[in-house]
Amino acid sequence: MAIVSNTINYLEGETLLEGFFAYDDSIQGQRPAVLIAHAWGGRDEFVNEKAKQLAELGYVAFALDMYGSGVLGASPEENGQLMQPFMDDRLLLQQRMMAALLAFRLLPWVDDKKIAAIGYCFGGLCALDLARMGADIKGVVSFHGLLHAPETCSDKPVLAKVLALHGHDDPMVPPELVSQFSAEMTTLKVDWQLHSYGHTVHAFTNPVANNPDFGTVYDEKVAQRAWQSMLNFFAEIFA
Numbered sequence: 001m002a003i004v005s006n007t008i009n010y011l012e013g014e015t016l017l018e019g020f021f022a023y024d025d026s027i028q029g030q031r032p033a034v035l036i037a038h039a040w041g042g043r044d045e046f047v048n049e050k051a052k053q054l055a056e057l058g059y060v061a062f063a064l065d066m067y068g069s070g071v072l073g074a075s076p077e078e079n080g081q082l083m084q085p086f087m088d089d090r091l092l093l094q095q096r097m098m099a100a101l102l103a104f105r106l107l108p109w110v111d112d113k114k115i116a117a118i119g120y121c122f123g124g125l126c127a128l129d130l131a132r133m134g135a136d137i138k139g140v141v142s143f144h145g146l147l148h149a150p151e152t153c154s155d156k157p158v159l160a161k162v163l164a165l166h167g168h169d170d171p172m173v174p175p176e177l178v179s180q181f182s183a184e185m186t187t188l189k190v191d192w193q194l195h196s197y198g199h200t201v202h203a204f205t206n207p208v209a210n211n212p213d214f215g216t217v218y219d220e221k222v223a224q225r226a227w228q229s230m231l232n233f234f235a236e237i238f239a
Contacts, residue, residue, distance in 0.1 A: 020047070040121055057231075
Protein backbone atom coordinates (compact mmCIF):
# COMPACT_ATOMS: atom_id res chain seq x y z
CA MET A 1 0.00 0.00 0.00
CA ALA A 2 1.23 3.48 -0.90
CA ILE A 3 -1.04 6.39 -0.10
CA VAL A 4 -0.57 9.28 -2.50
CA SER A 5 -1.91 12.70 -1.53
CA ASN A 6 -1.70 16.19 -2.96
CA THR A 7 -3.62 19.43 -3.38
CA ILE A 8 -5.49 20.55 -6.47
CA ASN A 9 -6.87 23.97 -7.42
CA TYR A 10 -10.35 24.47 -8.84
CA LEU A 11 -12.73 27.37 -9.35
CA GLU A 12 -16.23 28.37 -8.34
CA GLY A 13 -17.01 31.54 -10.20
CA GLU A 14 -13.96 33.75 -9.65
CA THR A 15 -12.99 32.14 -6.33
CA LEU A 16 -9.87 29.98 -6.38
CA LEU A 17 -10.31 26.94 -4.14
CA GLU A 18 -7.81 24.31 -3.04
CA GLY A 19 -8.86 20.73 -2.37
CA PHE A 20 -6.82 17.86 -0.93
CA PHE A 21 -7.06 14.38 -2.43
CA ALA A 22 -5.71 10.99 -1.36
CA TYR A 23 -5.75 7.50 -2.88
CA ASP A 24 -3.92 4.19 -2.73
CA ASP A 25 -1.84 3.82 -5.89
CA SER A 26 -1.51 0.06 -5.39
CA ILE A 27 -5.17 -0.26 -6.40
CA GLN A 28 -5.79 -0.40 -10.13
CA GLY A 29 -8.57 1.50 -11.85
CA GLN A 30 -11.46 3.53 -10.54
CA ARG A 31 -12.96 3.01 -7.11
CA PRO A 32 -15.71 4.36 -4.80
CA ALA A 33 -15.12 7.99 -3.93
CA VAL A 34 -15.81 10.18 -0.89
CA LEU A 35 -16.10 13.96 -0.87
CA ILE A 36 -15.31 15.52 2.55
CA ALA A 37 -16.66 18.90 3.73
CA HIS A 38 -14.78 20.68 6.51
CA ALA A 39 -16.04 22.35 9.69
CA TRP A 40 -16.43 26.10 10.11
CA GLY A 41 -12.69 26.79 10.40
CA GLY A 42 -11.85 25.78 6.82
CA ARG A 43 -10.03 22.89 5.18
CA ASP A 44 -7.58 21.83 7.86
CA GLU A 45 -5.47 18.84 8.82
CA PHE A 46 -8.47 17.15 10.44
CA VAL A 47 -10.25 16.62 7.11
CA ASN A 48 -6.97 16.00 5.28
CA GLU A 49 -6.31 13.12 7.67
CA LYS A 50 -9.82 11.79 7.11
CA ALA A 51 -9.05 11.72 3.39
CA LYS A 52 -5.90 9.68 4.06
CA GLN A 53 -7.80 7.28 6.35
CA LEU A 54 -10.40 6.70 3.67
CA ALA A 55 -7.68 6.17 1.06
CA GLU A 56 -6.20 3.46 3.29
CA LEU A 57 -9.60 1.74 3.16
CA GLY A 58 -9.58 1.70 -0.63
CA TYR A 59 -11.56 4.83 -1.42
CA VAL A 60 -10.38 7.90 -3.27
CA ALA A 61 -11.12 10.90 -1.06
CA PHE A 62 -11.27 14.64 -1.64
CA ALA A 63 -11.31 17.20 1.18
CA LEU A 64 -13.02 20.17 -0.45
CA ASP A 65 -12.54 23.88 0.21
CA MET A 66 -15.52 26.17 0.89
CA TYR A 67 -13.66 29.41 1.63
CA GLY A 68 -10.76 29.85 -0.78
CA SER A 69 -7.16 28.72 -1.14
CA GLY A 70 -5.30 29.13 2.14
CA VAL A 71 -8.26 30.63 4.02
CA LEU A 72 -8.51 29.31 7.59
CA GLY A 73 -10.12 30.74 10.69
CA ALA A 74 -7.96 31.18 13.80
CA SER A 75 -10.69 31.67 16.43
CA PRO A 76 -14.39 30.97 16.93
CA GLU A 77 -15.09 34.58 15.94
CA GLU A 78 -13.16 34.25 12.66
CA ASN A 79 -14.70 30.85 11.98
CA GLY A 80 -18.17 32.30 12.42
CA GLN A 81 -17.38 35.16 10.06
CA LEU A 82 -16.21 32.70 7.41
CA MET A 83 -19.22 30.42 7.75
CA GLN A 84 -22.01 33.00 8.07
CA PRO A 85 -22.21 34.10 4.41
CA PHE A 86 -22.98 30.50 3.46
CA MET A 87 -25.59 30.15 6.19
CA ASP A 88 -27.20 33.34 4.90
CA ASP A 89 -27.00 32.31 1.23
CA ARG A 90 -27.60 28.60 0.84
CA LEU A 91 -27.58 28.91 -2.95
CA LEU A 92 -23.96 30.08 -2.72
CA LEU A 93 -23.22 27.14 -0.42
CA GLN A 94 -24.76 24.71 -2.86
CA GLN A 95 -22.94 26.23 -5.83
CA ARG A 96 -19.63 25.82 -4.02
CA MET A 97 -20.45 22.22 -3.13
CA MET A 98 -21.35 21.49 -6.75
CA ALA A 99 -18.04 23.00 -7.91
CA ALA A 100 -16.21 20.64 -5.56
CA LEU A 101 -18.20 17.66 -6.81
CA LEU A 102 -17.46 18.54 -10.44
CA ALA A 103 -13.73 18.89 -9.69
CA PHE A 104 -13.78 15.58 -7.81
CA ARG A 105 -15.43 13.75 -10.70
CA LEU A 106 -12.53 14.76 -12.95
CA LEU A 107 -9.98 12.81 -10.90
CA PRO A 108 -9.10 9.66 -12.89
CA TRP A 109 -9.46 7.29 -9.91
CA VAL A 110 -13.09 8.25 -9.19
CA ASP A 111 -15.86 5.78 -10.04
CA ASP A 112 -18.46 8.30 -11.18
CA LYS A 113 -21.31 5.96 -10.26
CA LYS A 114 -20.10 5.44 -6.67
CA ILE A 115 -19.69 8.81 -4.95
CA ALA A 116 -20.65 9.78 -1.41
CA ALA A 117 -20.20 12.99 0.57
CA ILE A 118 -19.49 13.38 4.27
CA GLY A 119 -19.08 16.47 6.42
CA TYR A 120 -18.31 17.66 9.93
CA CYS A 121 -20.27 20.37 11.79
CA PHE A 122 -20.80 23.11 9.14
CA GLY A 123 -19.54 20.52 6.65
CA GLY A 124 -22.35 18.21 7.69
CA LEU A 125 -24.79 20.87 6.55
CA CYS A 126 -22.83 21.20 3.30
CA ALA A 127 -23.06 17.46 2.64
CA LEU A 128 -26.79 17.46 3.42
CA ASP A 129 -27.36 20.40 1.08
CA LEU A 130 -25.62 18.51 -1.70
CA ALA A 131 -28.30 15.83 -1.25
CA ARG A 132 -31.05 18.43 -0.92
CA MET A 133 -30.15 19.97 -4.29
CA GLY A 134 -30.62 16.60 -6.00
CA ALA A 135 -26.96 15.80 -6.72
CA ASP A 136 -26.47 12.47 -8.45
CA ILE A 137 -24.52 10.74 -5.70
CA LYS A 138 -25.15 7.59 -3.69
CA GLY A 139 -25.28 8.97 -0.18
CA VAL A 140 -24.28 11.61 2.36
CA VAL A 141 -23.15 11.37 5.97
CA SER A 142 -23.37 14.25 8.46
CA PHE A 143 -21.13 14.05 11.55
CA HIS A 144 -22.53 16.33 14.27
CA GLY A 145 -23.75 18.50 11.44
CA LEU A 146 -26.05 21.49 11.44
CA LEU A 147 -29.44 20.25 10.27
CA HIS A 148 -31.15 23.54 9.33
CA ALA A 149 -33.20 23.25 6.14
CA PRO A 150 -32.72 25.94 3.49
CA GLU A 151 -35.54 28.47 3.13
CA THR A 152 -35.89 27.65 -0.56
CA CYS A 153 -36.04 23.98 -1.51
CA SER A 154 -34.92 22.49 -4.78
CA ASP A 155 -37.60 21.02 -7.00
CA LYS A 156 -35.31 18.11 -7.85
CA PRO A 157 -35.83 14.76 -6.09
CA VAL A 158 -33.27 13.77 -3.48
CA LEU A 159 -31.32 10.87 -4.99
CA ALA A 160 -28.81 10.28 -2.18
CA LYS A 161 -29.44 8.20 0.89
CA VAL A 162 -28.86 10.17 4.10
CA LEU A 163 -27.18 9.25 7.39
CA ALA A 164 -27.09 11.86 10.17
CA LEU A 165 -24.83 11.10 13.16
CA HIS A 166 -25.91 13.37 15.99
CA GLY A 167 -25.04 14.05 19.62
CA HIS A 168 -28.28 14.01 21.60
CA ASP A 169 -27.10 16.86 23.85
CA ASP A 170 -25.67 19.02 21.04
CA PRO A 171 -26.56 22.62 22.04
CA MET A 172 -26.15 23.80 18.44
CA VAL A 173 -28.77 21.36 17.15
CA PRO A 174 -31.57 21.28 19.74
CA PRO A 175 -34.39 18.71 19.68
CA GLU A 176 -36.76 20.95 17.73
CA LEU A 177 -34.26 21.16 14.85
CA VAL A 178 -33.83 17.40 14.91
CA SER A 179 -37.62 16.99 14.68
CA GLN A 180 -37.79 19.48 11.81
CA PHE A 181 -35.01 17.64 9.98
CA SER A 182 -36.78 14.30 10.43
CA ALA A 183 -40.00 15.77 9.09
CA GLU A 184 -38.16 17.37 6.16
CA MET A 185 -36.47 14.12 5.15
CA THR A 186 -39.75 12.23 5.43
CA THR A 187 -41.64 14.81 3.35
CA LEU A 188 -38.94 14.64 0.66
CA LYS A 189 -39.27 10.83 0.64
CA VAL A 190 -35.56 10.40 1.40
CA ASP A 191 -34.07 7.07 2.46
CA TRP A 192 -32.75 8.52 5.72
CA GLN A 193 -31.32 7.44 9.06
CA LEU A 194 -30.59 9.39 12.24
CA HIS A 195 -28.26 7.97 14.88
CA SER A 196 -28.48 9.91 18.14
CA TYR A 197 -25.72 9.31 20.69
CA GLY A 198 -26.63 9.80 24.34
CA HIS A 199 -24.62 12.09 26.66
CA THR A 200 -22.86 13.51 23.60
CA VAL A 201 -22.45 17.11 22.49
CA HIS A 202 -21.08 18.87 19.41
CA ALA A 203 -17.79 18.04 17.63
CA PHE A 204 -17.57 14.59 19.21
CA THR A 205 -15.22 13.32 16.48
CA ASN A 206 -12.57 16.02 16.93
CA PRO A 207 -9.77 15.17 19.42
CA VAL A 208 -9.00 18.84 20.04
CA ALA A 209 -12.60 19.70 20.96
CA ASN A 210 -12.53 20.32 24.71
CA ASN A 211 -14.80 23.23 25.57
CA PRO A 212 -17.81 22.05 27.59
CA ASP A 213 -19.02 25.64 28.08
CA PHE A 214 -19.18 26.07 24.30
CA GLY A 215 -20.74 22.62 23.86
CA THR A 216 -17.86 20.95 21.98
CA VAL A 217 -16.30 17.84 23.54
CA TYR A 218 -14.46 14.92 21.92
CA ASP A 219 -15.75 11.43 22.73
CA GLU A 220 -13.49 8.65 21.46
CA LYS A 221 -16.06 5.88 21.88
CA VAL A 222 -18.79 7.79 20.07
CA ALA A 223 -16.35 8.83 17.34
CA GLN A 224 -15.52 5.16 16.73
CA ARG A 225 -19.19 4.20 16.68
CA ALA A 226 -19.97 6.97 14.20
CA TRP A 227 -17.07 6.00 11.92
CA GLN A 228 -18.22 2.39 11.92
CA SER A 229 -21.78 3.49 11.10
CA MET A 230 -20.39 5.43 8.15
CA LEU A 231 -18.46 2.38 6.93
CA ASN A 232 -21.58 0.21 7.22
CA PHE A 233 -23.49 2.82 5.24
CA PHE A 234 -20.81 2.86 2.52
CA ALA A 235 -20.93 -0.93 2.29
CA GLU A 236 -24.64 -0.66 1.57
CA ILE A 237 -24.69 2.22 -0.90
CA PHE A 238 -21.62 1.10 -2.85
CA ALA A 239 -22.67 -2.55 -3.11
